[in-house]
Amino acid sequence: MELETMTALELAAKIKQRQIHVVDGVKAVFDQIESKEETVHAYLDLYKKEAYARAKEVEKGIADGTYAGPLAGVPIAIKDNICIKGKKTTCASRILENFVPQYNAEVIDRLEKAGMIIIGKTNMDEFAMGSTTETSAYGVTRNPWNTEHVPGGSSGGSCAAVAAGETFMALGSDTGGSIRQPSSFCGVTGIKPTYGTVSRYGLVAYASSLDQIGPVGKNVADCAALLEVIAGRDPKDSTSLERNDLDFSKSLEEKKLLGMKFGVPKEFLAKGLDPEVKDSFMNVLKTLTEQGAIVEFFSVETMEYMIPAYYIIASAEASSNLERFDGVKYGYRAAEYEGLHDMYKKTRTEAFGEEVKRRIMLGSFVLSSGYYDAYYLKALRTKALIKKEFDQAFEKYDVILAPAAPYTAPKIGESLKDPLAMYLGDIYTVAVNLCGLPGITVPCGMDKAGMPIGIQMIGDCFAEKKILRAAAAYEAVRGAFPTPEKGGKKA
């Protein structure tokens, strides 16, 4: 068995049984990077030397019992909006081209305590604003299934790296679908946890009320294990929650769909959904029913208000959060300016990309005097109604099913021409963030062109275990999902 085709848990188990060394996993990853990275471009930075040194340390730590967890020795990639002490953290923006954090994000400390090995930083849409990874200031990431296509976004680098075998797992962040949509486009598994489950300390903020860090991996069990590592209350993030139900891996022991109740919002299947994605989605419904699950359709009347509410709230928070980038304390500063205000303006105008500026301007407008009530407060009231509809749905259903995206990965260069059309592609993912819900994407099929399709399973707040159990049970019936090497158009 080739090392890079193993799951993270398989790799860690073999290490623990001393059948392979920690360094072998690291080498497998860097070998893949060597052969794939030139075309895929999933990474913005690689820590080869440190990773090999760390492998030795971890090997010792496993032997002496320091690292006893199920992911000890596993290489992991980190989205470049998560701070690592002493390592450049750019958010794929020119404005942070030189920024070197002086502290670790809480999740990084947790990965290190778990004996994991950080191998590099992955590409993303600038400040996580985008759905294709094309808004990165440092070049596009290509989909390993077909390099003419985007990997999705904004965690496109993390998902592409996992799909290409350039890492065993990765961390992404999800504000409106940024883990679940690229996971679908790249044929990998990804989770957006309940808001407050994972500390945001050290995650560069885009929209603070919506952002969550989450795992990307090769299957459900890997993602559950990684979520268990990173979840937990952190006093440094006042929105992080004390939970005593974080033993996610345990929920996978019983892979049973019998009697589980699934709800499908019928509006989600109406207009705008690609027929091949719909077919694949309907096949999953059939599979679940065959396994004894109860699948019902229900109505979500707020569907067409989800995207407007999301983009108003996310842009408003973004405009406020990104005020801090002013060329004073870190990052880029314009070369020429006249006075302080001109310096702020030139710095920001020169170093923010188009999509970031677009959202900052929209956000500034909806928060401005005279428009605050009509736009921002209206969006927050709409959010309350959306939340109410989901609350009612979860009184009846264990899990809500939705496509992860209306279509498979578009070709590079097709999406940025019409920003509004791109925003509409987030229709199945944004409500989860607005309502703080957990969601998981699992691969469920392929279109005729050989691009992966994913299904999204959404749970009530704190119901990660239900969606994990459902996803793992579905995955077991589905069987192994192909990799780009075997099935896709070669990278």
Added chain:
Amino acid sequence: MAKIIDDETIENVCILAKLSLNEEAKEKAKEDMQKMLDYVEKLDELDTKGVEPLSHIFGDQNVFREDVVTNGDNKEAMLANAPKAKEGQYQVPKTIG
């Protein structure tokens, strides 16, 4: 009818967002924002009378802790990130005449 984004509005937005756009970029921004506002106007269809704005999913009570310093003195390292620093401080253009 959505708000019409005119030159004055874009000027005002640029002041708030601290951006200085050239004429071409301003026109593009006007067009993009107009399109977006025409679209989000959809929310007006929804009756939200009596609905409280929901900002925090899990309630917005304050979270208190003792005011104790837990991180060390990172002054040097922090200043190392500054585009310009002088005598242990951030350096900015002259602000007082």
